[in-house]
Amino acid sequence: MPLGEGMARIVMKFGGTSVADIDHLRKVAERVAREVEAGNEVAVVVSAMAGTTNRLIDWAGEMSVLHDAREYDTVVSSGEQITIGLLAMALQQMGISARSWLGWQIPVQTDGIHGSARIADIDGAELVRRMAEGQVAVVAGFQGLGPDNRITTLGRGGSDTTAVAIAAAIGADRCDIYTDVDGVFTADPRIVTAARKLDRITYEEMLEMASQGAKVLQTRSVVMAMNHRVRLQVLSSFADTPGTLVVDEEEIVEQAVVSGITYTSDEAKVTLLHVQDRPGVAAAVFGPLADANVNVDMIVQSASPDGTQTDITFTVSRADLSRVERILGEKKAEIGCQDIIADPDVVKVSVIGVGMRSHAGVAQRMFGALSEKGINIHAISTSEIKISVLIGAEYTELAIRSLHSAYGLDAA
């Protein structure tokens, strides 16, 4: 059923800091009220009040380190239950029809992977029917119902995913993700003062940004939005300005070559020195790491002049570093390497843009800009719309500022 002129069916999502206490919840209710008064049909997805989920996780950890994920989900999902009831009350207090929906009531059907479940199906018919009657649906983020008829949670950042999934299920015109920033920026504004808020960005770019360090959206939610063609908007809970729209490439008329620059300090570099260069050496190194569930990101192999030895450099999550050192230390003889050097003081800087597909020389400009500042590149990895380089952590700000300027992203 198409809505009237200018009216839209929208999903609004607010995270934990936006609903941190009664006053914040009232402000969220006022935001929702404005959309309702503008004639829109609204579903709101909310997280637990800031701090609540962490306290519940701590309790579970205190009770039992190796706890049953089903019981863990029962405990931690209670946080959103509190928020939806209170927000529905706040809306009703303002004279707006509203009701809360728990994951099992809609239901948000998930698989049975407790603690990090994936949404399988949502029947949006009842929500659509009630929203058409003017009732705001206040939906608990982060939670669903497993095949075992028990509460599942979607893992960290799951409320973004709930919002996008609800938007897809009810055929929403837009899914607005309210955050503590004004939108998606060309770079972290704390580092680059000349960074600009992007009006629009493609799903593919947003996905790369989210995976490469931009914290504004959870990666899974972007994948889901892309798959279901849900128009996402990232905007501020606190300011009253338009945010960044995440849309199809066709909706962006003038596409910049590079849309943004991100960085992540979550990786660490490992170098194996003077490895015997023989068939199967890569398997000897990376096999044991794969067995231990360690994700390896960038890999560089450099041959020695005489061709008998090689250095292997790769990156892993910083959290895995000590485990990697232990595992490879035990296999040192087997691998046939002289020394293992671990370096956590690295950062991965990425330039991202769908325009790269049709423009040559994008990588060259990156390498040139970094070389000009005397910044050494330890490793490189690329995708169709992204180039990442690993550099020393002390060059983080210098590199990002230089690249931001080199790609013409600085605000006029």
Add this chain to the structure above:
Amino acid sequence: MPLGEGMARIVMKFGGTSVADIDHLRKVAERVAREVEAGNEVAVVVSAMAGTTNRLIDWAGEMSVLHDAREYDTVVSSGEQITIGLLAMALQQMGISARSWLGWQIPVQTDGIHGSARIADIDGAELVRRMAEGQVAVVAGFQGLGPDNRITTLGRGGSDTTAVAIAAAIGADRCDIYTDVDGVFTADPRIVTAARKLDRITYEEMLEMASQGAKVLQTRSVVMAMNHRVRLQVLSSFADTPGTLVVDEEEIVEQAVVSGITYTSDEAKVTLLHVQDRPGVAAAVFGPLADANVNVDMIVQSASPDGTQTDITFTVSRADLSRVERILGEKKAEIGCQDIIADPDVVKVSVIGVGMRSHAGVAQRMFGALSEKGINIHAISTSEIKISVLIGAEYTELAIRSLHSAYGLDAA
């Protein structure tokens, strides 16, 4: 299916102070473990951690004074959800099979009176099946599922009711209510040092005690236990001693005339002086109070010597007193009374015992004992197994001690 020799199917209920934090929950788990190791099949019903429900109620009140009871139920029921998950973890940690059950999962079907729902039906088959396999059922007290597929709560003290209802549904041999006292006493031990713990008490007596001020059990839960003939035991969470069994009259061999003495300070006395004694005057007084949902308990009317005027004395809940004064103040002329005197400094003392049915002179002994101490009686009310008197609050301790001794209840 009958259980083996010495084994029983039991329900254990723990209130908020017994599950106040992680350490308390571990102690509860140890208690449960002992019953399991003794070969019993166990369902545990728990309340929210002490303080949690009050905090949630405060938030709801802060958000909106006249809140939607359905949203209120969504919010406050989250407390038990946390407790059951944590307790199931604690049991599993001890190697005991356990799973948590929310009201809607069993389901505990209730009517639709949100905030003070009544349990309509519980299908205990799945619990029985799993308990027979050795799994402890950890059940959220206080909550159920309404006909609207939304969470309902049973009102204050609802966890006792849940425990009894679960016991009835699974055909439990016993329902153990763990509290912060050792059982049911002949009188409040803080007032009467010679008070004794009762080994057994009848449902009827327990019901009168609960209604007349004994806080150990919630009245509704006793009614339900009586109707379904669930054997209740009231015992201490902290001490390891047998408690008080609440059972059928036939199970008590030697029945005392009076089993216990209770008191309540929740009432206040209202006296209308020099009321015109004419037909319809009682309706003029009590009609408006009934319309305002004020419960009137004891009523005494004393005629004046000439028969034209009368004094009417009655008691109401102390919380209603100012409302009663306002309502009757407005109707003073209509009622035709000279003055209205409100007195909150009264206490209702009750002696209770099924033995009264077959013994004469029980009331006489009460009046004698009080008169001997110079205690004036303002009003009297009786039931088949109870006599209550209204006296000045300053005589509370003196009256209770005198009666305890007059009925031969003092410990040897």
